[in-house]
Amino acid sequence: MTPFRLDEHYADELDRQDPLASFRERFHISDPDLIYLDGNSLGRLPKLAIERANRLVQQEWGESLIRGWNEEGWYTAPERVGAKIARLIGAQPDEVIVADSTSVNLFKLVVAALRLQQGRTHILTDNLNFPSDLYILQGAIELLGHQHHLDVLASPDGIHGPVTRLYDSLNEQTALVSLSHTAFISSFTYDMAEVTQAAHKAGSLVLWDLCHSVGAVPIKLNEANVDLAVGCTYKYVNGGPGAPAFLYIRRDLQDRLRNPLSGWWGQNHPFELGLNYEPASGLRRFLTGTPPILSLSLIEPGVDLLLECGIDALRARSIRQSEYLILLWEELLKPLGFTLNSPRDAGLRGSHVSLGHPEGLRIDQALIHEMKVLPDFRAPDTIRLGIAPLYTSYRDIHTAIMRLRQIVTERIYERYSTEPPSVT
Numbered sequence: 295m296t297p298f299r300l301d302e303h304y305a306d307e308l309d310r311q312d313p314l315a316s317f318r319e320r321f322h323i324s325d326p327d328l329i330y331l332d333g334n335s336l337g338r339l340p341k342l343a344i345e346r347a348n349r350l351v352q353q354e355w356g357e358s359l360i361r362g363w364n365e366e367g368w369y370t371a372p373e374r375v376g377a378k379i380a381r382l383i384g385a386q387p388d389e390v391i392v393a394d395s396t397s398v399n400l401f402k403l404v405v406a407a408l409r410l411q412q413g414r415t416h417i418l419t420d421n422l423n424f425p426s427d428l429y430i431l432q433g434a435i436e437l438l439g440h441q442h443h444l445d446v447l448a449s450p451d452g453i454h455g456p457v458t459r460l461y462d463s464l465n466e467q468t469a470l471v472s473l474s475h476t477a478f479i480s481s482f483t484y485d486m487a488e489v490t491q492a493a494h495k496a497g498s499l500v501l502w503d504l505c506h507s508v509g510a511v512p513i514k515l516n517e518a519n520v521d522l523a524v525g526c527t528y529k530y531v532n533g534g535p536g537a538p539a540f541l542y543i544r545r546d547l548q549d550r551l552r553n554p555l556s557g558w559w560g561q562n563h564p565f566e567l568g569l570n571y572e573p574a575s576g577l578r579r580f581l582t583g584t585p586p587i588l589s590l591s592l593i594e595p596g597v598d599l600l601l602e603c604g605i606d607a608l609r610a611r612s613i614r615q616s617e618y619l620i621l622l623w624e625e626l627l628k629p630l631g632f633t634l635n636s637p638r639d640a641g642l643r644g645s646h647v648s649l650g651h652p653e654g655l656r657i658d659q660a661l662i663h664e665m666k667v668l669p670d671f672r673a674p675d676t677i678r679l680g681i682a683p684l685y686t687s688y689r690d691i692h693t694a695i696m697r698l699r700q701i702v703t704e705r706i707y708e709r710y711s712t713e714p715p716s717v718t
């Protein structure tokens with residue numbers, strides 16, 4: 295490879311040389327000039343999902359009608375798609391099922407885990423976790439009658455996870471460790487195997503939220519002996535807006551946990567319509583109501599693309615691209631007051647890179663409204679640049695950095711208000 299250069303021709307060279315570059319063509323890209331760096335919030339549309347959607351609506355719904363539950367495989371879709379996702383995260387096919395949203399799945403698993411851990415009173419998490427995860431933990435504690443204490447361990451620098459504090463806090467009181475594998479703002483990524491092992495030593499269960507790592511970072515749930523996990527499918531998995539989430543329960547725990555949302559889809563014989571709840575065996579007990587078949591089925595094309603590419607190859611490209619971005623930041627943006635708000639060590643990062651700037655909000659607005667770059671913004675000052683290695687190009691990264699530079703050198707951001715819009 296030719297030595298690093300700052301010009302756009304070098305970016306094009308990298309694109310030409312990259313073995314995974316052609317996966318970009320598998321996505322619907324209607325405006326080639328739009329630089330999309332928000333695949334970590336909502337992934338792009340796989341072309342195959344368009345065909346699938348047409349077939350689903352016209353044939354499966356339109357023609358099969360109620361017969362679709364059996365004839366089109368709708369009834370088993372939560373398990374079928376779950377089994378495919380299992381291959382992305384190093385789990386057995388019968389350890390993953392698709393259901394509900396991440397927040398709801400988290401609630402079901404947290405309550406089930408705390409009930410199993412009778413007598414233990416502490417839950418450990420950190421302040422890098424996604425707010426919804428903290429709200430769910432707070433809600434579960436309330437529901438269970440305030441018998442538990444939530445320890446929100448503080449990151450030492452707002453970027454890295456409080457690893458040492460976490461190890462020091464584990465003891466015989468710890469019921470559950472509930473963390474995001476990759477932190478949604480800084481991109482810090484925990485060593486899943488090490489943390490899980492430490493928690494197990496103290497007798498705690500571990501629940502990982504994989505939302506910001508699944509489809510981008512290698513995950514080996516079985517190898518790390520993980521107890522529980524949840525994750526979403528609309529970010530790096532490219533399953534579509536609001537696509538249902540998944541949950542993982544290690545096989546030996548499945549029949550020991552009870553779903554607190556005990557609906558008919560988790561009942562042992564849902565169509566006998568008996569009046570008393572009796573949980574199904576295995577993971578189906580963690581279903582609650584009728585699954586959203588249309589959006590559930592549209593997850594599959596995105597998962598298939600990831601499996602075809604292979605997570606290790608994808609991770610290698612994600613690291614090549616994020617290292618390229620960071621080199622450009624160092625040369626072109628750091629002198630203008632941008633800080634790197636993600637770990638510098640690629641081994642500790644997910645697939646997005648966060649840059650801070652005191653004028654972050656207004657710079658972000660200028661990027662979106664005048665520069666045709668879509669990143670996203672997290673208060674108070676962070677611009678997140680999501681690298682979705684299936685379709686982000688080096689040229690995208692180069693252009694985004696050049697435009698960030700222009701917004702500051704030409705003071706374009708000064709045209710924007712310091713008031714945040716309602717959705718960032």
Ligand SMILES: *Cc1c(COP(=O)(O)O)cnc(C)c1O
Nearest residue numbers: 395396397424474478503505506
């Ligand atoms: C995106 C994300 C969620 C989203 O939860 P929903 O229930 O789908 O809204 C939850 N946790 C983390 C860590 C996330 O990144």
